[in-house]
Amino acid sequence: MQDRYPDASGFNVDKLQRHIGERLGLQSLTGVLGFERILTSPDISRPGLCLTGYTHKFLNHRVQIFGETEITMLSGMSPGKRRRALSNVFGFPVLCSIVSKGLEIPCELRDASLMAGSALFRSPRDTTPLIHDLTAFLSEVFAPQETMHGTLVDVFGEGVLCTGRSAIGKSEAVLGLVERGHRLIADDTVSVRRNGDTLVGSGDPVIGYHMELRGLGFVNVPELFGVGAVKERQQLDLVVLLVDADRMGEMDRSGLESMTTKILGLSIPLVEIPVLPGRNLTVLLEAAAMLNIRRKNTGSSTSEQLNRILLSKLEKRRGPE
Amino acid sequence: MKTRTLTVPNRLGIHARPAALIVRKASEFRSEVFISNGVDEINAKSIMGVMTLAAAGGSRITISTDGPDEETALDGVCAVIESGFGEEMLP
Numbered sequence A: 001m002q003d004r005y006p007d008a009s010g011f012n013v014d015k016l017q018r019h020i021g022e023r024l025g026l027q028s029l030t031g032v033l034g035f036e037r038i039l040t041s042p043d044i045s046r047p048g049l050c051l052t053g054y055t056h057k058f059l060n061h062r063v064q065i066f067g068e069t070e071i072t073m074l075s076g077m078s079p080g081k082r083r084r085a086l087s088n089v090f091g092f093p094v095l096c097s098i099v100s101k102g103l104e105i106p107c108e109l110r111d112a113s114l115m116a117g118s119a120l121f122r123s124p125r126d127t128t129p130l131i132h133d134l135t136a137f138l139s140e141v142f143a144p145q146e147t148m149h150g151t152l153v154d155v156f157g158e159g160v161l162c163t164g165r166s167a168i169g170k171s172e173a174v175l176g177l178v179e180r181g182h183r184l185i186a187d188d189t190v191s192v193r194r195n196g197d198t199l200v201g202s203g204d205p206v207i208g209y210h211m212e213l214r215g216l217g218f219v220n221v222p223e224l225f226g227v228g229a230v231k232e233r234q235q236l237d238l239v240v241l242l243v244d245a246d247r248m249g250e251m252d253r254s255g256l257e258s259m260t261t262k263i264l265g266l267s268i269p270l271v272e273i274p275v276l277p278g279r280n281l282t283v284l285l286e287a288a289a290m291l292n293i294r295r296k297n298t299g300s301s302t303s304e305q306l307n308r309i310l311l312s313k314l315e316k317r318r319g320p321e
Numbered sequence B: 001m002k003t004r005t006l007t008v009p010n011r012l013g014i015h016a017r018p019a020a021l022i023v024r025k026a027s028e029f030r031s032e033v034f035i036s037n038g039v040d041e042i043n044a045k046s047i048m049g050v051m052t053l054a055a056a057g058g059s060r061i062t063i064s065t066d067g068p069d070e071e072t073a074l075d076g077v078c079a080v081i082e083s084g085f086g087e088e089m090l091p
Helices: A015-022 A068-075 A079-090 A107-116 A129-141 A170-179 A219-227 A245-250 A281-298 A300-320 B016-026 B047-053 B071-084
Strands: A065-067 A097-098 A119-122 A145-149 A149-153 A156-165 A183-186 A189-195 A200-202 A210-213 A218-220 A233-235 A238-244 A259-263 A266-275 B004-007 B031-038 B041-043 B061-065
Touching: A015 A097, A015 A119, A015 A129, A015 A156, A097 A107, A107 A119, A119 A200, A145 A156, A149 A170, A149 A281, A156 A281, A170 A183, A170 A210, A170 A219, A170 A233, A170 A281, A183 A189, A183 A200, A183 A233, A200 A266, A210 A245, A218 A219, A218 A233, A218 B031, A238 A245, A238 A281, A245 A266, A266 A281, A281 A300, A300 B016, B004 B071, B016 B047, B016 B071, B041 B047
Parallel strands: A065 A097, A097 A119, A156 A238, A238 A266
Antiparallel strands: A145 A189, A149 A156, A149 A183, A189 A200, A200 A233, A210 A218, A259 A266, B004 B061, B031 B041, B031 B061
16 A cells, blocks of 8 residues: 555655656756745646736745746747746745646746746646646645544445444454455544545555454455455445444434434435344445445435335325315 | 223324334333234334334324333333324324
């Protein structure tokens, strides 16, 4: 499991180059100059307007993308005018700049970057796809994140986060799921990121796919069950909370009360399963995942559909008033 | 053994939600709790049973309890039904 999401805090130009430099074909023209500058936002900036002298609200703390428009404009200027235009931009502490499309870089742009101590890259990629890939990557880096106590498993494609108090049997239940061919993402500690309207969970790169099973110690899941038994990341679709049996008395039995829980501001369906001797948690977790898929496909739960049948029968029996 | 007959007071009758409330209350007691609609008698601690009864609003049902706490069980279950489950009542 590699560290796919670097930490947003302290994410500098050096890390940008190391994580996505190869994919974007970034080639530094200024050595490691300005590599220590820290990114604070997933957004990018086009410096065109600033080059013309309109410096109001110039977003110098973002990655500057010099596309064909900017470079063509600069190339059409006299060297003196070009320097003045560039000084509008580099008068600010610019984070770093990327020239797209493998365009010829005016020497004044390199000089201005060197003077300002700001990194200058060239990329062979076209401007729009470059911006798209860069923002997509940075959005993931800067996505809101939360570490949760629980076990994340992919059950028939549904991301089920199994939670509950310590020692209630989360890992044991999930081990059963893995044994039945479902896939483990992370045991005990799950790092959840919000990507727009979805939540994506992944594990800790150090712990990897190890599980701790009381009495057996640590188990490396892909080693025992094969590489197909694990998965690097998974969207969260359902939270299953394992609860002690003494909570059972207060639980809704009609199945009509659907519960949700909030994670990073998003509502996720929640199911509470009481733990009792003789209840097979693995099979119950599998059924919970299947019911969640069914509810999404049909728009209503089995309990609601059964109750509709009962209600129409009751209405007929009551007769006209 | 204690029995009492009463009328289902809410308009919709004993559908899933009221059934769940009855079952929850009945399960609090050690006594056996049964409900009859005059045709079938079911175990009031089983939600499927109570739903099978299909007791419509205004119909008559008989509750019977049998066991060490039959008196309180009968009162408890009848109170839940007479409350109308917090739903719209029949006139």
